[in-house]
Amino acid sequence: MTAQTAEQGPADTKRRLLDAAMKHVPFDGFSEAVLSRAASETGVDRAAAASLFPLGPLSLVEAFSDAADAEMETRLAEMNLSAMKIRERIAAAVKARLAALKPNKEAARRAAAFLSMPPNAPLLAKLLYKTVDAMWRAAGDTSTDFNFYTKRAILAGVYSSTLLRWFSDQSQDEHDTNAFLAARIENVMQFEKFKAQVKEQMAKLPSLEEILRGATPKSS
Numbered sequence: 001m002t003a004q005t006a007e008q009g010p011a012d013t014k015r016r017l018l019d020a021a022m023k024h025v026p027f028d029g030f031s032e033a034v035l036s037r038a039a040s041e042t043g044v045d046r047a048a049a050a051s052l053f054p055l056g057p058l059s060l061v062e063a064f065s066d067a068a069d070a071e072m073e074t075r076l077a078e079m080n081l082s083a084m085k086i087r088e089r090i091a092a093a094v095k096a097r098l099a100a101l102k103p104n105k106e107a108a109r110r111a112a113a114f115l116s117m118p119p120n121a122p123l124l125a126k127l128l129y130k131t132v133d134a135m136w137r138a139a140g141d142t143s144t145d146f147n148f149y150t151k152r153a154i155l156a157g158v159y160s161s162t163l164l165r166w167f168s169d170q171s172q173d174e175h176d177t178n179a180f181l182a183a184r185i186e187n188v189m190q191f192e193k194f195k196a197q198v199k200e201q202m203a204k205l206p207s208l209e210e211i212l213r214g215a216t217p218k219s220s
Helices: 003-008 010-022 032-042 046-052 057-077 086-115 118-138 146-167 172-203 208-212
Strands: none
Touching (some): 010 057, 086 146, 146 172
């Protein structure tokens, strides 16, 4: 490792390697060859690079995703999310994540393809969870019950489908992606409204004990 790299520290060196790799990922994908080339271009010792990316391409994809999450959180911190409705906060979070990926859109497409391969499913689940968890936390979610998991599962579906739509979006100002996202969020809101209605109706039904005693449904 060079003296300059040693002074910068592991985090800075890792970022330099990631930035160098991003220049080649659109053409060569996430690979050992790209990592090796990034190390050569930045003057980082191969052994040092291997220690920073111990799983090779898997570690490179994770670093790319983590960097996008960090950029997303920075963008969201600059917004007045508390003044927004919850659906607006979620839309802002998804848009912020896409904006973070935009400078490396082809690399993001390559990452999605890489993670879609069956052997990489565990990493896909891990990274997707980290992303949607960061979105919900930025949106002010403080749930600790079962809703904690259902919210993240639902948002994972919204974000993933919107990301795929974004990859093929050629519209001006990404109008088509924004419309797609709005429709997906509306679907979720309607589902939540339906759940609330079902819960309300269920509350009017007699309990098991009341049923055994021959009780009738509670009046409205």
